[in-house]
Amino acid sequence: MAEHTAARGLVESISRGFEEFEPPARPTAVDGPLGWPGYDEQRARTTARTGADESVLCGRGWLGSREAVLVVFDFAFLGGSVGEAAGARIVAAFEQARELRLPVISLVASGGSRMQEGICALRQLQAIARACLLTRRDRIPHVTVLRNPTTGGMWAALAAAADVVLASPGAAVAFGGSRVRSAADTGEAFHAEGKLADGQVDQIVGDAELPGALAELVSLLHPQRFVRPPEPAPVPAALTSGELPVTGWDAVQRARSADRPRAQAYLDAYFASRFEIGGDRAGGRDDRMICGFGDYDGRTVAFVAQTGTANTPPGFRTAARLIRLADQLGIPVLTLVDTPGAANDQAAERGGIGPAIAEVFAAVAEARVPITTLVIGEGGSGGALALTAPERTWITSDAYFAVIAPESSAAILKRDSAEAPELAGLLRLRPQDLLDLGFVQGIAD
Structure with a gap:
């Protein structure tokens, strides 16, 4: 030659x-x-x-x-x-x-x-x-x-x-x-x-x-970079004051605030460097679901981060793909939860939003590597829960998690939308409520 x-x-x-x-x-x-x-x-x-x-x-x-x-x-x-x-x-x-x-x-x-x-x-x-x-x-x-x-x-x-x-x-x-x-x-x-x-x-x-x-x-x-079995990804430090909300509605409003730190800020603070991947390999892409691998203190950690919007089927399928790839390679996973809920419009239904969320639930359930979750904003129903690690979830002081948003709760109960603040309290969605209920392991500081 x-x-x-x-x-x-x-x-x-x-x-x-x-x-x-x-x-x-x-x-x-x-x-x-x-x-x-x-x-x-x-x-x-x-x-x-x-x-x-x-x-x-x-x-x-x-x-x-x-x-x-x-x-x-x-x-x-x-x-x-x-x-x-x-x-x-x-x-x-x-x-x-x-x-x-x-x-x-x-x-x-x-x-x-x-x-x-x-x-x-x-x-x-x-x-x-x-x-x-x-x-x-x-x-x-x-x-x-x-x-x-x-x-x-x-x-x-x-x-x-x-x-x-x-x-x-x-x-x-x-x-x-x-x-x-x-x-x-x-x-x-x-x-x-x-x-x-x-x-x-x-x-x-x-x-x-x-x-x-x-x-x-x-x-x-x-x-050669990985150890077996991998240790869990450390919980990111909170980028907020740490003061807890007084009422449930206060928690909701703080999570929805435009001034609250979002996923990009957390990823920038956590990783020395990172490489993002995207796409569900099935014809779709949702750039509001950030996925990839990063360097944390000399260790590789995979990440899936929601960015405060309603994610679409391609976003959930991409998240499932990332978790499965990390599990295949033996890399611990960090998920950042922040969504008002999964997309529920006609396009999402035609795109298979239900099966897409099911893929994430299955990927999390099947993972042999440890998954660490930090809720950094809104935790809206199944679209947020799918990315939440059982028994390894923490929350920041300006976040909440609920079975459904208070406004949607009012609609389901056929009550006036003005009653949403009251329902927020009944849902017990504040960080301290979630800690008392055993849903989270702690409030990040």
Whole structure:
């Protein structure tokens, strides 16, 4: 192989000390497994032109202060297509990641399965999907970067299966490439920005920012950083005065105050650095549900934070995704509760708000890692309770938690809305009431 190829140049731009893995031995046949006329000559010409002997380069290198396994595609080599040899390299790289306990970083630019190898190329998708699954089961994180273009099987079997999905600005991303879909099918849905809006991509990251973003993710998610079993995330310090509300209605008004500290302020105070992910992987995004991983005193903590609004189905599905990913990797979780209640309009109902909240309840119930909750504002009914950790919940002095908002309580009881303050008292929703009732373990100070 030549000393410098497009893939190697990309590797050198994001890492240092790269060592290529020895490619797995593969049986050879004239013109490939199908005997495709001229296939060997085509490969030879491509190697002479690009300096690469295959469409993927696999090895290990340093990103910041941590090592990772790198799987890098070279689109100049037959459109980054994957046949038997390339598939074997990818699978072997994931095997190395499991043996070495290193995260996987895949940088994908591919048109899919290699046509000249037919079904022998297509079945590589099954082997790659299984390699991704085994790596996930071993609690090894996989971060992918969608480069231009990422289409076909490498999007569906490899990149879309990653734990964190980044994308290059303007990159074409679609299951069907531009040459095989209808000419009328164009637009944002087939590009990275559309995938971001549809919840299939976590962040768009430019080439200049990519080395730093990958180094931060590798540091936060590196398996060697975690202890087993993980200790709970410490309760964040309250950003308020600590004076308790006198009445239930006072508690409600304080929680609704525009001057009250919100989730961003708590996250800024708690974490030295953090990386946010977003999107439910099912077509939706709710940026008012903030999810990600952060560095707290040298430890990685996952977080889900509500921002004082009514969250939508994609928000709850994203929260469930984050909790499950943290549980898979063995990372403790911090949830910040602050919502008047889940969205209940027609769009939310059509989007499956009930099943989405159910996903969060299940993710919390199933989690093997500890979850710590701080209620920092409104705790409105099931939309707040879904993110609340049983037996590890604290509350600030300017927050409340209730089975339903006082105004809605009045409506259900067919009472005048003016009676909401009285009902707030009957609901016993103040922080000190919740402590007496055993719902919270303490009031944060």
